[in-house]
Amino acid sequence: DGGITQSPKYLFRKEGQNVTLSCEQNLNHDAMYWYRQDPGQGLRLIYYSQIVNDFQKGDIAEGYSVSREKKESFPLTVTSAQKNPTAFYLCASSSDGNTIYFGEGSWLTVV
Amino acid sequence: AQSVTQPDIHITVSEGASLELRCNYSYGATPYLFWYVQSPGQGLQLLLKYFSGDTLVQGIKGFEAEFKRSQSSFNLRKPSVHWSDAAEYFCAVNSGGYQKVTFGTGTKLQVIP
Numbered sequence: 001d002g003g004i005t006q007s008p009k010y011l012f013r014k015e016g017q018n019v020t021l022s023c024e025q026n027l028n029h030d031a032m033y034w035y036r037q038d039p040g041q042g043l044r045l046i047y048y049s050q051i052v053n054d055f056q057k058g059d060i061a062e063g064y065s066v067s068r069e070k071k072e073s074f075p076l077t078v079t080s081a082q083k084n085p086t087a088f089y090l091c092a093s094s095s096d097g098n099t100i101y102f103g104e105g106s107w108l109t110v111v
Numbered sequence: 112a113q114s115v116t117q118p119d120i121h122i123t124v125s126e127g128a129s130l131e132l133r134c135n136y137s138y139g140a141t142p143y144l145f146w147y148v149q150s151p152g153q154g155l156q157l158l159l160k161y162f163s164g165d166t167l168v169q170g171i172k173g174f175e176a177e178f179k180r181s182q183s184s185f186n187l188r189k190p191s192v193h194w195s196d197a198a199e200y201f202c203a204v205n206s207g208g209y210q211k212v213t214f215g216t217g218t219k220l221q222v223i224p
Contacts, residue, residue, distance in 0.1 A: 099145070
């Protein structure tokens with residue numbers, strides 16, 4: 001089945017630690033996205049990538065980094081510079097930049 | 112800048128009753144419009160979308176939405192709600208471009224027997 005796979009589903013981060021969330025898609029979509037979701041705030045764009053080896057900052061990129069070495073993969077690293085990383089993270093992809101399809105999400109909690 | 116407003120944070124309906132979730136957008140031209148549904152702890156699933164043409168759009172799970180340009184609205188409707196429809200619903204607007212999707216803050220739907 002085609003889709004977007006995020007892993008792990010649950011991740012715990014210690015203070016000062018970097019963690020990486022994985023996102024893989026087999027939809028052959030060119031564009032991929034990372035969103036952060038906090039209760040009552042909707043979705044906020046962290047980074048997006050239109051093509052391989054290119055990515056752009058979204059509205060809340062500080063404290064995050066990404067790479068796009070393969071079309072199907074778009075991992076997100078939450079660095080120690082992100083002071084409030086506890087949230088639900090959603091990876092998404094699109095073939096045309098108009099309709100966006102989402103993965104199942106990953107929960108990150110700081111312990 | 113474009114914006115999306117979902118005025119109702121929480122709505123409760125009885126099973127079998129009709130449903131309408133409101134969405135208003137702000138954008139100069141006609142945007143691309145979407146409704147998504149999210150079950151607790153899950154990702155967002157696309158219910159329907161409007162790009163152009165017929166202003167009444169049919170989606171999955173028996174949902175439909177109507178684009179009204181004069182009211183800048185794109186309300187989601189369902190004639191008869193099922194208990195499994197309990198979830199959070201997000202309206203989204205895309206003015207064109209990979210980074211130009213704006214999501215509303217969501218409406219939580221509770222369905223009571």
